[in-house]
Structures are given as C-alpha cells and as structure tokens.
Amino acid sequence: MMKLFRLLKPYRLFVAAVLVLVFFQTLSELYLPTLMSDIVDTGVVKGDTPYIWKVGLFMLFIALLGMVCSVAASYFSAKAASGFGKTLRGKVFNHVSYFSLEEFDKVGTASLITRTTNDINQMQQVLIMILHMMVMAPMMCIGGVIMAVSKDATLSLVLVVIVPVLAAAIFLIARKGIPLFKAIQKKIDRLNLVMREGLTGIRVIRSFNRIDHEKKRFAEANLDLTDTSIKVNKVMALMMPIMMLVMNLSSVAIIWYGGLRIEGEHMQVGDLMAFLQYAMQIMFSLLMVSMMFVMIPRASASAVRINEVLDMTPVIKDNENAAKASSNKKGYLEFQNVTFSYPGAEQPAVRNISFSAEPGEVTAIIGGTGSGKSTLISLIPRFYDVESGRVLVDGFDVRDLSQEDLRGKIGYVPQKAVLFTGTINENIRYGKEDATDEEVQHAATIAQAADFIAEMEDGYQSIIAQGGNNVSGGQKQRLSIARALVRGAEIYIFDDSFSALDFKTDAKLRAALKSETKESTVILVAQRVSTVLDADRIIVMNESEVAGIGTHRELMETCDVYREIVLSQLSEEEIA
Known part of the structure; x- marks a missing residue:
C-alpha cells in the first residue's frame, strides 16, 4: 500500500x-x-x-x-x-x-x-x-x-x-x-x-x-x-x-x-x-x-x-532499438516457419507456417473451425509473439519494429465487429483521426455502408449505441471495414469480416475493394468459398498447419482439404 x-x-x-x-x-x-x-x-x-x-x-x-x-x-x-x-x-x-x-x-x-x-x-x-x-x-x-x-x-x-x-x-x-x-x-x-x-x-x-x-x-x-x-x-x-x-x-x-x-x-x-x-x-x-x-x-x-x-510486465514490448521500416518494400508481408502456442496449451495453434504476400495481391486464408486462421493473422499486428520463426513486414521482423509504427501500417477488421459509443462519423474516423469528410464518405461508399447511412435520420451524425446495438450485424461489419479503409493502410487484414453480409453485398464490396486496395496487401480470412475464389493466393489451413497454397484451380487439383470445403458449399455447376 x-x-x-x-x-x-x-x-x-x-x-x-x-x-x-x-x-x-x-x-x-x-x-x-x-x-x-x-x-x-x-x-x-x-x-x-x-x-x-x-x-x-x-x-x-x-x-x-x-x-x-x-x-x-x-x-x-x-x-x-x-x-x-x-x-x-x-x-x-x-x-x-x-x-x-x-x-x-x-x-x-x-x-x-x-x-x-x-x-x-x-x-x-x-x-x-x-x-x-x-x-x-x-x-x-x-x-x-x-x-x-x-x-x-x-x-x-x-x-x-x-x-x-x-x-x-x-x-x-x-x-x-x-x-x-x-x-x-x-x-x-x-x-x-x-x-x-x-x-x-x-x-x-x-x-x-x-x-x-x-x-x-x-x-x-x-x-x-x-x-x-x-x-x-x-x-x-x-x-x-x-x-x-x-x-x-x-x-x-x-x-x-x-x-x-x-x-x-x-x-x-x-x-x-x-x-x-x-x-x-x-x-x-x-x-x-x-x-x-x-x-x-x-x-x-x-x-x-x-x-x-x-x-505485470507486458509480454510484448517494443525493442529498444526499434527500426523504422524502409519505404522501398511497403506492404510486403512474409511468414518464415512460424509456430505459435497459446500459454498453457498442449499443442501449437499454428505450426511451421511459411508464405509471402505483396502489394496488389489478395491472399485468402480458409479452413475449418479451429484450424488456426484467426491466430495466424493475430501475429501480423503482433497481438501475440511467435514461439519460433519470423513474421516480416516490409522486410523487418515485427519484433524489431515499434508497435505504433507496425500497427500504423495495418488496417484491421476483427472477426467480431466492435463499434464505440458516438456518431458514425466518429467511429469511421477512429481509423484516421484527421480524416476529411470526403475521406470518411469515400471509405463508407467502398464498404457499401453509404446507402444505409443515408437512410438514417442524422446521416453520418447518427448516434451508435453502446456496442453498436442499434445497427444490424451486417451494418456493424461494413462500418468496421470503412474504419479500416479510411486510414489508407499498406496491409489490410479482414478476419472473416464478410460473414454477416448477403452474397450480393459481399460481391459488390469485394469488387470495390479491388480498385481501392491495388497498392496494398490484402489478407482475407473467410469461411465462404465464394469470397476467396478470385484471390491471387489461397492458403488452406488444416489442424494448425498449411494443407495447401495456390489459386482456386490449382488447389482443386492438388489439395484434398480445399476440394472438400468447396464441395460442401458449392454445386457442381457453380464449381464449373
């Protein structure tokens, strides 16, 4: 005392x-x-x-x-x-x-x-x-x-x-x-x-x-x-x-x-x-x-x-000699033999993961429940530190970058959409404090949120209740996506962020994202096969390991796990 x-x-x-x-x-x-x-x-x-x-x-x-x-x-x-x-x-x-x-x-x-x-x-x-x-x-x-x-x-x-x-x-x-x-x-x-x-x-x-x-x-x-x-x-x-x-x-x-x-x-x-x-x-x-x-x-x-x-000393803290990422490799992401276990767990949550992603590419991650998809992307903004291996952003190990610098490069949309008490404007600006009204509205348009915001009585000044309880699950997800887009990040991470959207809105959103994120690296975690079909690279997770990496066509021929997931969701006509 x-x-x-x-x-x-x-x-x-x-x-x-x-x-x-x-x-x-x-x-x-x-x-x-x-x-x-x-x-x-x-x-x-x-x-x-x-x-x-x-x-x-x-x-x-x-x-x-x-x-x-x-x-x-x-x-x-x-x-x-x-x-x-x-x-x-x-x-x-x-x-x-x-x-x-x-x-x-x-x-x-x-x-x-x-x-x-x-x-x-x-x-x-x-x-x-x-x-x-x-x-x-x-x-x-x-x-x-x-x-x-x-x-x-x-x-x-x-x-x-x-x-x-x-x-x-x-x-x-x-x-x-x-x-x-x-x-x-x-x-x-x-x-x-x-x-x-x-x-x-x-x-x-x-x-x-x-x-x-x-x-x-x-x-x-x-x-x-x-x-x-x-x-x-x-x-x-x-x-x-x-x-x-x-x-x-x-x-x-x-x-x-x-x-x-x-x-x-x-x-x-x-x-x-x-x-x-x-x-x-x-x-x-x-x-x-x-x-x-x-x-x-x-x-x-x-x-x-x-x-x-x-x-209690935080397990994750900045390196005293934290580096400033150079600008010649903006948005470059690489996993090198990454293994991670939660404290007290008997088995690793992800094991021996290696892949790379570059600006202009969409890398999708798909797999069954508990296969390690969300854990994998939590290592990019350094919510957890790897047990072995390295996660590189712009060629630097994330542990050698300051957390502020690292997370300033990332637009993150969590699996469970989180909104704060305040106006829609304030919630979108949470991603970039000094964003102009035009930037806020542009982000909302790309996220397919502009229509329902316009229908609200006070538009962008409409109040969001605690926990976002006065908007639907799909609206929450779109506002969360707009919040990430407004910051113009080098790397975008969407952790199953389209799950509450209908197929039409999902397709329109992904089409709008293509032009918006063409200079950024996009990491997309999804349960739906339709969401990942057009990805430049699909990583298939199974029991904490990578079961296959490739395009949709390549994986249909080479990866049994991916083929099972596709067949469980799409008909033969849709696959063809």
Whole structure:
C-alpha cells in the first residue's frame, strides 16, 4: 500500500496542510477539558461569575477554532485523496493499455474493471481516514494520557488496566476480519464477471430461454458475496459494543475511584471531570484506530490487487532499438516457419507456417473451425509473439519494429465487429483521426455502408449505441471495414469480416475493394468459398498447419482439404 502512496507526491502541500490543521484541532480538543476544569474549580466553587463568562467565551473561541481546523482538514484530505485516486486510475489505465492479449487473458476483463474502480475507491476512502484519523488518533491518545496524568497520576492507573484490554479486543477482531476482507474483493470480481456476461450475452440468453439459469448464476455469486459480507460485518459489529462496554465500565471506575480521591482531598471536582473527558478522548482515539482496522485490511487487499496489475510486465514490448521500416518494400508481408502456442496449451495453434504476400495481391486464408486462421493473422499486428520463426513486414521482423509504427501500417477488421459509443462519423474516423469528410464518405461508399447511412435520420451524425446495438450485424461489419479503409493502410487484414453480409453485398464490396486496395496487401480470412475464389493466393489451413497454397484451380487439383470445403458449399455447376 505504501508503494502506491508515493503517487501522493504532487499533493504533498495538501497533505502537509492536513497534518498541521489536525494538529491544531487535536490541541483545541485537548485544551477544552482543562478550561472546563478551571470553570468548575475556580468559577463555580468560588462563585466567580465574571471568571465563568471569561473562560466560557474563551472555550467557545477554542471550540470554533477546532471546528474550522476540522472542516479545512476534511476539505484538504478529500482533495489529496481524490487527486490520488485520479492519478492512480490514470496510471492503471495507461499501463493496461500496453497489455498484450496474453495479459488480458490472464487477469480477465471483469477483474481489471473491478480493480480500476472498486479497489481504487477503497484506497481513496482509506487515504481520507488515514490523513484525518490516523494522525489524530495517536496525537489524541498521547496528549490525553499526558493531560490525564497531569490531573491525577494515581487515578491514571485505571487507564493502565483499561487500554491493554481494549487494544487486545481490537487486535483479535481485526485478525479475524482481515482474511474475510480479502475474500470479499475476489467475490466482487466473480459477481462482476457473471453480471457482465449476463448483460453482454442477453440476446443469446433470451434466444435459448436461459434467463432462469442466469438468474440462478447471479443469485449464487450474489449470495456468496452477501454471506461473506455478513460474516465480516458480524465480526466487526462486535467492535462497537465491546468499546462501549469498556468505556462505560472505565467511566464507572474513574468516577468511583475519583470520588474517593476527592473525599480524601487529593483532587478537585473539576479535575475529576477533566480526567473523565481525557479518558474518553483516549478511548475514542482507540475507537478511531479500530475503525482503521476495519478499513485498512480491505484497502490493503485492494492495494495488492492494484499492484499485481501495475507489476505485470507486458509480454510484448517494443525493442529498444526499434527500426523504422524502409519505404522501398511497403506492404510486403512474409511468414518464415512460424509456430505459435497459446500459454498453457498442449499443442501449437499454428505450426511451421511459411508464405509471402505483396502489394496488389489478395491472399485468402480458409479452413475449418479451429484450424488456426484467426491466430495466424493475430501475429501480423503482433497481438501475440511467435514461439519460433519470423513474421516480416516490409522486410523487418515485427519484433524489431515499434508497435505504433507496425500497427500504423495495418488496417484491421476483427472477426467480431466492435463499434464505440458516438456518431458514425466518429467511429469511421477512429481509423484516421484527421480524416476529411470526403475521406470518411469515400471509405463508407467502398464498404457499401453509404446507402444505409443515408437512410438514417442524422446521416453520418447518427448516434451508435453502446456496442453498436442499434445497427444490424451486417451494418456493424461494413462500418468496421470503412474504419479500416479510411486510414489508407499498406496491409489490410479482414478476419472473416464478410460473414454477416448477403452474397450480393459481399460481391459488390469485394469488387470495390479491388480498385481501392491495388497498392496494398490484402489478407482475407473467410469461411465462404465464394469470397476467396478470385484471390491471387489461397492458403488452406488444416489442424494448425498449411494443407495447401495456390489459386482456386490449382488447389482443386492438388489439395484434398480445399476440394472438400468447396464441395460442401458449392454445386457442381457453380464449381464449373
């Protein structure tokens, strides 16, 4: 946790202000019982009314001063904690943005969201308490002991018995609660995961009538979290009754023993009243510490989880001597004996892949489900690093290029079309931030999206809902294609990006792409044979390996796997 608190450095002036203000607030609270003692012993006992008024007004001034210090300290501590939270959230988000897909797979999206929101909020709340209570509590406790002893050293022996009993009770309760607080954070992760899956997959859930099943999953995760929360709150609920019991018993002991001291003329009534207040202040300072024990374990668990993310080094990072790709081989792509395995997998996802593609060519990749098509193209923008072999872009190994430079050469359309909340214009411009309106409209026309955009009420300013839920699957794919086309890339990668299009739109789109991408290298992953028929090169994948490379006619004669795929989709007349 202390490691994260280094981020408070820019807010050190606020922290210093809080410490000074809390110091003066504590002094004012410690001074008030002494003033009250003077009023009773000097003013009330002797009947000196002017003295009572004078000291009473001074007490009021000290109390107001303490209140001002308290309000100002709360304001500055909130400022520091909010700034810390903002800085930490930014640090986590920026760090996560450099993660490879391997790190996302390892931690999980739901867990990353929880860590960036809930866990950092826990840290923020505890920081406010630390700045206010953790500073005040020891000062109040030490100051209270000093002032109590100054009033009557013998009566202070009562505190010698009370304080260790209270401290032991707090320690035992905190020790029981700490593991439960750690468990709560993991159960919140689980709840977020179930809820996220339930919301994002609502169409599938309803289509299969699995609403009751999802309700049951959520209820189980929710009940698990609730049970743990109840258990920890039961433990922590013991804190206040024990505190109040000890405080009340100590009050009785102080009044009884103090009465004997007054009777023996060893102390005055005002001193006993002041002593009682100092004893209460000592107790309340321990109560503050107990409240910290409630919050710190949970925040500590959150800090561990945040540090896990910040300490996670991305597997894929730029080479220190990253090269700038030369311009004389723009768009040239080559795979040299490439093998790749997912972490923990028994078999490679792709094995011994070799092929090359040049500008002006369309290279299609086809094969059965799980044959390694999508994995193969994920190695080009370096979403994963190869296990062995090399992927070359413009003659350079992708590992020797900076990720920004490499991905700036690529127009990528993922298998699952992803749109962002905002206008159609903004979504297409995501591919090229400074694209003109003409470039945006041209990209939409090539992607066969211009017609349906024109039919929308606000045209290119029409709003896309979260996840693109207000457009069809085919429209999402066409907007994703337009987003890739607008950047004028050297290499275009279409990962099964025409699957939601009808055959007519598919054919028109591929015809428009030919003239648009004649100076670019096109890599096209497809399930449909009709989509790859006219490709300059077809790579047939089967069980993670290349089963054949060639044109449609060549593969029909030489590749059994390709022939089976074609025969399963086209009639004899269509093949001829």
